[in-house]
Amino acid sequence: MRADRLVATLLFLQERGRVTSAEVAAELEVSERTARRDLEALMAAGVPVYSRQGRGGGWTLVGGARTNLTGLTAEEIRSLFVLLGPVSDTPRMRTALRKLVRALPSTLRTDAKAASRVGLDDGTDWARAAEGGPHLADLERAVLDRARLRLGYASPGGAARVRAVDPLGLVSKAGARYLVAGTEGGLRTFRVSRVTSVERTGEVFEPPAGFDLAAAWRGLAGPMEERMAAATVRGRAAPGTAALLDRLLGGRLRLGGRDGDGWTRFEADGPSPEVVAAQLAGLGSRVEVLAPEAARRRLAELAAELAGLYGAP
Template sequence: MALLLLLQQREQVTAAEVSRELEVSERTARRDLDALAMAGVPVYSTQGRGGGWRLLGGARTDLSGLTASEARALFLVAGPASAATPAVKAALRKLVRALPEPFRVQAEAAASSLVNDPQQWGSSRVEPRPPRFLDELQDAVIRGVQVRLGYVDRAGAETERTVHPLGIVAKGPSWYLVSTTEAGRRTFRIDRVSSVGPTDDPVDRPEDFDLAESWREISDEVDRKRTPLEAQALCVPHGIGLLRMGFGVRLEVGGSTTDGRIEVVIRGNDEYVLAGELAGLVEWIEVTDPPGVRGHLASIGNALAERYG
């Protein structure tokens, strides 16, 4: 695809130019050009000084019908911050260099406008349906324009404000807009957006802004607010994998102690509930703090022994 677009963009290319532009060897470039010809694409070569490969009669392929929105969509679903495979991302980095100039800037913007975070908060079983204003907000992020945003908070109160859209995040079944406002950086659930009014004013985007890194900071902050309680424990080395599967981002692994066990911190939001989660792991971990969790573990142990002997 990149090679075809490159041929359509330029009157003529050499194997050296293809090698440099698409990061392949000259041998691979020649082989791929020959493969295009064998596939029926009207590519021909001229020998000698000033020679190279051309499309016969300025021929065009179906790729010439790639619209700006289609180019954006391509990079939106498989950009650097997405869940696309490394091979797909590498191919897209090559492809963007061959896109027509009017498409290139927005395609590159689309590639960095979306983060896919598969870990959802809580146990919601909501189907991941795109919210109503997702397309409008993605368009504002890619074009780099401010929007007048209508928003309904948890209490049902509706407000309107001007925001600087910086990126879109898909977290589990939910979608979020990361933006800056007069009050600083804010995150909005897109399914609570009631209206979107794009403006012609450009977004004030920090030069060092990275959507994936920004989202990690936001997500960590939310996780800590949802699970403010911390239990310190010691875990045998072969139990760390089990803890990772059970607690995910709520687990922090520290260093080893003199007896070979590993220090861990497990977060939760209620001492009794956290004790219940830890009670079945007594063979692997010893909770050292806080006393409230230890007390609940003792009570749960007594109740289990009383019931089951």
């Protein structure tokens, strides 16, 4: 692609300072005529390139001008901006994206701008708004600065307490944000919405050798996900109910075949049979739980409680 050659030509100019069309042709394995046309195209596109004829001549970037590109091809640039577009939903990120676009040669800017608008990352649950918290910006800065913190944190149902942490990274999961941090007890996760205070100790830290955020998150989230799927409930759903089950249970639902009466068999995972039963209770008679007995018993208890509260006097 010609756009790729233009980027490569610009980077070659940046590296050498001054080049001839013959040198560009040899470097990019094209004809000298093609190399000359590409150099002229860069000049026409507004890149500060000029040529000097005669002995010692060649093509030069005016004033030693430089580009911030690092060898990305046109296709790689498009892929990069497809990925960047979904996270540019804050003023700070939109400003950063505009600056990155301006760092590109003008011949690639149109594609980059278009690519930034074709992706969307919405990992939020329909049932809840995305979480952030008043301390998110402070945590982001602390991660970048490797600043040790005294972190105020309130566990579910508990009072807030302060602990020393080394903030290593931030992760977004289904609309919730989590801080991955080093503590005296090892790596831990902290839900950002439960952070009550952020105070720098004045110390900096070094991440563990070879630390990788994605691998660390997998190690921390794995046991939690296993606990969230510790029990399986089997049942049947009335015709037209599968979509409701899918919205309710998401990836924890597995649909099976249909019975002769049109009802669909399913399996649903959860932390316990009782929890899954409580989630299914809202579907009323459109769902029949078959097993385990603990789930059926919990549904009967819920039915009795509701009948006692709302039944006829």
